[in-house]
Amino acid sequence: MVEKLHQMKKRLEVSESVISNSTFDDVNMSKSRFHSINLSVSKFADANLSNAKFEDTNLSNSVMSDVNLAFVSFANSLMSSAHFKQVNLSGAKYDDVNLSGATFVNVNMSNVTIENANLAGMQIDGVAVSDLFAAYTAAQNA
Numbered sequence: 001m002v003e004k005l006h007q008m009k010k011r012l013e014v015s016e017s018v019i020s021n022s023t024f025d026d027v028n029m030s031k032s033r034f035h036s037i038n039l040s041v042s043k044f045a046d047a048n049l050s051n052a053k054f055e056d057t058n059l060s061n062s063v064m065s066d067v068n069l070a071f072v073s074f075a076n077s078l079m080s081s082a083h084f085k086q087v088n089l090s091g092a093k094y095d096d097v098n099l100s101g102a103t104f105v106n107v108n109m110s111n112v113t114i115e116n117a118n119l120a121g122m123q124i125d126g127v128a129v130s131d132l133f134a135a136y137t138a139a140q141n142a
Helices: 004-005 127-142
Strands: 012-016 023-026 033-038 044-050 054-055 064-067 073-074 083-085 093-097 102-105
Touching: none
Parallel strands: 012 033, 023 044, 033 054, 044 064, 054 073, 064 083, 073 093, 083 102
Antiparallel strands: none
16 A cells, blocks of 8 residues: 555545554655544655645554644544654644643744633743743733
8 A cells, every 4th residue: 555655646535444553654645634543543654745735634643753734624533642752843723732741842833823722731842831921921010
């Protein structure tokens, strides 16, 4: 299957499947669509998933390393305890996604907007986001 993914000219569309514990290494799956898929505990490495769409997808406990996720859309998806390392997230969109326990290491998150999010326990470079907000509020009131 991996060799077929290398040679694909059209986008990949997968729906209503369980393919957990899978490995996707050195593949181009740009513009692919994943709907109602269980990809939990899967590994993505050196992959291009730019402009892909993930809807109602379980990516919990998955690992993405050296992956291009530029302009990817995640909607109604479970990504708890997922690990993102050296990932391009520029232009990525997350709607109704559970990222609890996820880690992001050396990722491009430039121009990120976070709205209506539960940030309890969230840290950026070891600093609690709640402490950052408190410091900002104190500086604004000074």
